[in-house]
Amino acid sequence: MTVSTKIILRGRTVCAGRAEGEALVTRQTIPGWGGVNPVKGVITETQHELRGVSFKDKVLVFRGAKGSSGWSAMYHTARLAGTAPKALLFNEMTTKVALGAVVMRIPSMTDLDQNPLDVIETGDWVTVDADRGIVEVVKKAP
Amino acid sequence: MKLTREEQEMLDGRKGKATQKAMELLVRYAEALGAQRFVDTRNVAGVPGSVNPFLQNYYKDKGAEGFDAIFSHFDLDSDELVDVPQALVPSYHLQGGADPTAWQTIGVKVEVFRNYQEREAFAAAHDVGILKTCTPYLAGNVPARGEHLAWMESSAVIYANSVLGARTNTEGRESTSAAMLTGKIPDWGLHQAEHRYGTHRIDVDVDVESVMDWGMLGYYVGDVVQERIPVVIGRYSQPEIVRLKHFGAAASSSGGVEMYHIVGVTPEAESLDMAFGPKTSVETFRYGKAEQRTVYDRLNANAGDPNVDFVMLGCPHAALEQLREAAQLLDGRKVSANCALWIFTSRVVKSQALQEGIVKTLADAGAVLLTDTCSAFAQALPSGTKVAALDSAKQVHYLPAILGVQAWFGSTRDCINAALTGRWSGERP
Numbered sequence: 001m002t003v004s005t006k007i008i009l010r011g012r013t014v015c016a017g018r019a020e021g022e023a024l025v026t027r028q029t030i031p032g033w034g035g036v037n038p039v040k041g042v043i044t045e046t047q048h049e050l051r052g053v054s055f056k057d058k059v060l061v062f063r064g065a066k067g068s069s070g071w072s073a074m075y076h077t078a079r080l081a082g083t084a085p086k087a088l089l090f091n092e093m094t095t096k097v098a099l100g101a102v103v104m105r106i107p108s109m110t111d112l113d114q115n116p117l118d119v120i121e122t123g124d125w126v127t128v129d130a131d132r133g134i135v136e137v138v139k140k141a142p
Numbered sequence: 143m144k145l146t147r148e149e150q151e152m153l154d155g156r157k158g159k160a161t162q163k164a165m166e167l168l169v170r171y172a173e174a175l176g177a178q179r180f181v182d183t184r185n186v187a188g189v190p191g192s193v194n195p196f197l198q199n200y201y202k203d204k205g206a207e208g209f210d211a212i213f214s215h216f217d218l219d220s221d222e223l224v225d226v227p228q229a230l231v232p233s234y235h236l237q238g239g240a241d242p243t244a245w246q247t248i249g250v251k252v253e254v255f256r257n258y259q260e261r262e263a264f265a266a267a268h269d270v271g272i273l274k275t276c277t278p279y280l281a282g283n284v285p286a287r288g289e290h291l292a293w294m295e296s297s298a299v300i301y302a303n304s305v306l307g308a309r310t311n312t313e314g315r316e317s318t319s320a321a322m323l324t325g326k327i328p329d330w331g332l333h334q335a336e337h338r339y340g341t342h343r344i345d346v347d348v349d350v351e352s353v354m355d356w357g358m359l360g361y362y363v364g365d366v367v368q369e370r371i372p373v374v375i376g377r378y379s380q381p382e383i384v385r386l387k388h389f390g391a392a393a394s395s396s397g398g399v400e401m402y403h404i405v406g407v408t409p410e411a412e413s414l415d416m417a418f419g420p421k422t423s424v425e426t427f428r429y430g431k432a433e434q435r436t437v438y439d440r441l442n443a444n445a446g447d448p449n450v451d452f453v454m455l456g457c458p459h460a461a462l463e464q465l466r467e468a469a470q471l472l473d474g475r476k477v478s479a480n481c482a483l484w485i486f487t488s489r490v491v492k493s494q495a496l497q498e499g500i501v502k503t504l505a506d507a508g509a510v511l512l513t514d515t516c517s518a519f520a521q522a523l524p525s526g527t528k529v530a531a532l533d534s535a536k537q538v539h540y541l542p543a544i545l546g547v548q549a550w551f552g553s554t555r556d557c558i559n560a561a562l563t564g565r566w567s568g569e570r571p
Contacts, residue, residue, distance in 0.1 A: 014174045015174055029368055029369065029398060034540040034544055035543055044544070046542050047443070063368070064368070064369055065398060066368060066369060066398035067296065067394070068395075069313060069314055070294075070314070070315070071312075072315060073314060073315040076219070081196070092368075093175065094331075094369055095311040095313060095330070099171050099316060102167070102170045102316075103314075103316055108174070
């Protein structure tokens with residue numbers, strides 16, 4: 001018998017809304033302008049562990065934002081190009097990631113009661129209910 | 143959020159539709175941050191109404207290509223089209239587009255350049271100061287200590303906070319355009335004294351003197367502290383504008399540093415105690431010879447071919463003394479036929495250099511002096527470029543990622559030598 005474990009996290013809503021999708025997790029901070037191709041929806045920074053990886057339709061789980069002030073404009077462009085993530089879960093609040101979440105218009109949460117980087121792995125199925133401040137994680141099959 | 147009567151009136155639409163949309167965006171943004179209130183600003187630096195070919199075509203396809211449309215839909219993130227009024231508070235346009243006198247040099251198509259010109263005219267007609275530089279503090283916008291700003295451009299933000307003691311977070315395109323119409327920005331983070339103290343200590347245990355040394359130290363610091371506030375102490379000589387410019391630009395590229403303290407140098411760090419205030423250091427990092435070499439190797443990780451066909455200086459935009467230094471290093475010789483030398487600066491500094499005769503000296507040597515933008519920003523290289531040489535850790539961080547070229551990092555002298563010979567001869571420290 002397989003038991004699918006479901007983990008519940010609670011946290012602070014950054015942008016309201018509800019979305020679900022496959023998790024894409026990185027312990028590194030995420031670059032904006034100059035480190036991402038928003039039209040293709042991929043990270044391009046040369047030394048980033050997600051270089052070449054697409055964030056389109058993913059629930060992006062990450063430490064926070066770094067680099068250029070063009071962060072929001074890049075992810076805003078990704079929204080227009082249809083390559084934006086479905087939701088954001090992150091640890092470190094900055095103006096870059098706050099404004100980026102706002103203009104991407106996607107459910108986003110921070111200050112979670114367990115470190116999402118420890119609990120969530122790439123490939124897990126994650127539901128972000130930012131209206132209620134709840135995240136549900138279904139672990140991928142081992 | 144606590145709104146003042148004036149802010150509530152803006153939100154209610156009593157100050158016009160565009161101001162209402164700007165305030166709606168600022169409220170969404172402030173709530174995302176968890177800010178309680180706004181702070182007034184009379185110094186905004188952003189890129190209002192600017193456009194790139196993707197956005198131009200995107201909105202054209204939607205039948206919304208007018209100037210007000212892009213400002214409404216992109217800058218203000220408004221689904222509704224609004225008439226854009228004049229800037230309410232002093233506002234400035236940062237880098238962008240192409241040098242108005244040499245757009246063909248950097249390969250900009252005529253229709254794209256016309257677009258840039260029309261966008262610039264739009265900004266100017268809305269009372270936006272056209273600085274066209276990533277170094278507004280070298281072009282006449284030098285904020286006072288304690289002044290609240292709403293600035294974009296990570297290298298300018300870190301300079302304003304750390305060196306000048308002004309107060310700004312790293313704002314984005316949408317928040318600066320909204321601030322331009324309202325004079326408001328969320329009172330959060332670096333606007334508040336308690337969030338300006340240091341968090342991490344950096345003990346410098348190797349001599350840091352040259353611009354290249356400061357760039358490498360900045361790149362190291364950004365990598366280890368990410369978005370926190372480093373306090374640097376140890377073996378360095380008094381840095382001036384150019385060294386601080388390169389240090390900050392590097393720290394805000396490898397990490398997200400928006401403010402730093404250098405003990406005995408920056409205004410909020412007369413002593414180690416003053417820099418940390420009531421806080422204690424979360425962690426101490428030692429920057430010695432080994433760390434410096436690791437940074438140098440990381441910055442040169444994308445390079446291998448010693449045949450350099452492109453040298454770019456002026457990231458962030460060159461100060462007058464850097465143009466003078468480049469002219470002196472060229473020393474009457476000519477740039478190699480196998481190599482191009484582009485130097486980027488602001489229109490203001492170029493006009494100063496013109497009066498000093500530096501523009502002519504550089505041109506006589508075969509160097510190309512350009513304003514408004516840079517290779518990474520404009521995605522512009524001389525045709526056929528495979529291997530670049532750069533004296534900026536920030537530009538090295540971005541150029542290979544954006545344009546897929548190899549890039550060497552070294553001193554300004556290493557770069558000028560490469561331009562003269564077409565060969566890289568920089569040495570590991």
